[in-house]
Amino acid sequence: MAGTAVIKALVASLCLFSGASAWPSTSSKRQTLGADDIQKQALANAYKVLDGTLSDGSTNRKTTCNKTTVSIRKEYGDLTKEERLEYIRAVKCILAKPSKLPAGKYPGAVSRYDDFVVVHMNMTPSVHGTANFMHWHRYYIWAYETALKTECDFKGSQPYWNWGKYSDLTTSPIFNGDDWSLGGNGEYVKHVGMNMGRPIPAGPGGGCVNTGPFANTTIHLGPLSPTMDPALKIKANPRSDGYGDNPRCLRRDVNNFFTTQYLRPVDMASHITSNANIGTFQSTLQNDTPQKAAMHGAGHFSIWGDPGGDVYVSPAEPAFWLHHGQLDRHWWMWANYLEKEIKTRIAQYEGGTNWQNPNSPKGKPTDPQWLDVVTPVGTAGIQSNQLFSTTAGPFCYLYE
Template structure:
């Protein structure tokens, strides 16, 4: 599909459409985001000890072996250093993709970017959105553990925790961070009103300073005056070495990513279809949560829907997206079973009339799937403690 057509579809369908699914604020919620987390964790533990059913069959996952994912800022400095080491490790290993098929895929990390590029049309604004990304994040976590001897779990970024994201433990640029903001470069904002932040240039500070990315861009949302090199191939798979750019900003911190708004989003949506669409689509008065997280980091490749996993903090953002869904699934004890198995939507976000997704549809990860775990059906991804998964959130 031509670039303009893809861009139009992206704007209309993925996360920037206005009015496709307005946020339902029919009633005020009284639970805080922290309260929802506590209730979700309590109910998840009941599921694990057998006193509450989520309708799923589990064979090996239990309270004694369940892994616990933590917020990045709540990890100890040693835990953060170990995670950073593992990410650097996976970036140093060679690609497992067919030689020459994707010239920009140089490393094992790049394999994950290519898979996301290939899957983008079927895993955004579809029934697969939350489910496939849960599967994808778990595969990345598993690769860190099995290929780089990482002993921890995939951390997440709690969106509403930091009033100033630029000085948070994630982006402050110290040795325990995921690197600093991009160096300041004068620039304008991006598409659909994304404001210019205090960065815009190459990341030069912290563990991921001076990082080179090679895939994309395919659908950049950055100011064109920055002259980010175009990919030599129209499909974005060509080898295009350039610096990692960020424009970490607080614009969305006081809007869609506040704790009260996140709590409202969970308590105002009882069906997965509305939950997913309101998570991805702007309303007339509120930016979408999903895109707000991406555009709070922005940059290249972080602001490009296809190649955004090339940004090392993509995994923290989508870890939180999975946590947000996990909280929604588990916080109402009487509805845990119903919410866990809900599955709604089409199968291609560029085609609003695409076939509806089925719970038995296979989900694909190609070369990044853990051994024997490619093409598993969606209904094995419903619960974080069933199917191939065994984790909860702290």
Template sequence: MPLLQALWLFVYLFSLVAADAVGDLQTKANTAWTTQLAKSTNCTKAKLVIRKEWGDVSADDRRAYIKAVKCLIAAPSKLPKGKFPGAVTRYEDFVVTHMQQTPNIHGTGNFLSWHRYFTWSYEQVLRTECGYNGTQPYWDWGRWASNPETSPIFDGSDTSMSGNGQKISHQATAVGPAQNGGGCVLTGPFANMTVRLGPVSPQADPAPPRNPQSDGYGLNTRCLRRDLGPYLTTRYTTTSIIASLITASKDIGTLQNNMQSGTGVHGSAHFTIGSDPGGDFYTSPNDPAFYLLHGQIDRVWAIWQGQDLNNRQQVMAGGTQIFGGGTNQKLTDVVNIGNVMAQTYPLSALMSTVDGPFCYMYQ
């Protein structure tokens, strides 16, 4: 067998083993969550919904999800008139919420639980305000690591989350080299999508125009841009890396720190989308792919929890401010995202996917 052919065979077989490793971890986790479901005070088998990877969602169901997201993009904002001039749509109410709380939900003890509630709230608003009957899909970074542009998530088809940005000449940023786009997204359902909020902390070249307000809430109309490519996914978000993240993290602090390190899966996935607003720490939810990305973050956490659910559910580590600042985060601390979801919860109520407000599992 020629050397090159043998090498490709090895890579292929290794990818199958890695995929099986994550699959086995999820199977074990789902067994634990099913046992937990039987004890739930809120969730039942009849109510339980299953979240799927975008590639496993049928074309019709993808179109239904896209239609609901576009409904939010077309609906008017419910925020106080004039307070956030850049928030014109209901979709942008979620962006404002993330911008307001960014320093207190990243590198913090509530990073995972806050984003679990935020992503679920987005799913619920799609259902209650836009007639969506499905669940929040996720983006399995490892599955498409070799070439995210050709994945069904980003291939630019009518059942994708739109494609890459137009390929333009641009430079590297602090988080990686210039990739395969950089310009406006011109293909797929979100082609020519308008962005209005931010930037606040941009990592993009060319740099987005400055917001007329220093806090980023002013009206700053421009196009959605992406700079997709495999540089980060092939190095930091492969299936084998995801499996190792789950198995090597023996406590919640280690899991969170490994996820959010400079080359962790969280930042690497965000900067794989990159550009504007995807490369902005504050305004990244203004790219509709954000919610698939955070569906996967939540899935990885749920799989990790399920390896030892009795000891990994009501656990917390970290501070209340970014980079470990503030006081120690407590399970009694309250999550309030009143711009988009009125009900508040203590963090302790957001630790199970089959209790508290939640009733879902991952496939």
């Protein structure tokens, strides 16, 4: 089980009272923009970039990415039932395929899906609280989407979860437990919340997910930085590094604590319009202040559970990909909604290279990014500056 140092690292990584400065002031003009306005402006500008009437400064755009070929990522609740079923089928397919990691090195990597979890576990210190937080996760989400397409014949695009859309997350199309959802909440079991600088109340779940398409899903890796009530007696991993095979149920504690206070459309719009550079954008996205929970951690802890609340192992939660899809969309909106600033914002890169070392070397746009065995063909060691735009480099997608 993780020790005190790892728990402290979790707190730093998942936006919890990390000493971030107060939110930057915003102009009255930008305050009037709502989240829907920002989305519309960003999409309109992105299409201008695609048709060549506006430049975002990218020099690595492929002519094969255009209005006809661009992939459109949609909010999960906006997908048709058929589209949701296709996504669920593909995820179940990747869960059923064997791991491609070296035999015996990671005993808990039972499936191809687990390969993605191991990669995240290995990379966690260098891709949270660092210059490449947004960039690496963009690459990672795209790699997952690519694997669904190339290994499981997925016909759609990676969906996202719009944090501000649902007044009750437990009854949302994502977590309501019907055949088109990602499964329901965990079964209610009595448990206490947690205290991460402020008290976080227990939600209405806490137990195993036993409804919907991902009912009875088995988690194998971790826990490494558990955050659930110890009284639930979630099994410790047989290895201290969390890579041992530790079969247990998928647990959730889906709750509205964060969505009703920190993940509202007004919060999203305020965050986008309040930060003029990537440094403050990323730090306020990840780091709590005494007044405000940051959105990255707030999204994770709206799902919570095991492994959803574990900074290392959280991708083993199927809803992880929707949450980080929204994080990528949030960055995309910030980078694209102001036409005159697109060139500047897309190219910005600030921060260190290891969140466990505040004095780590600064990241450079030429830094290579790594995904080990989940790397899409031809992209191993791709530089961060190839990941700035969603319609350049290896990418060709937009958000609606």
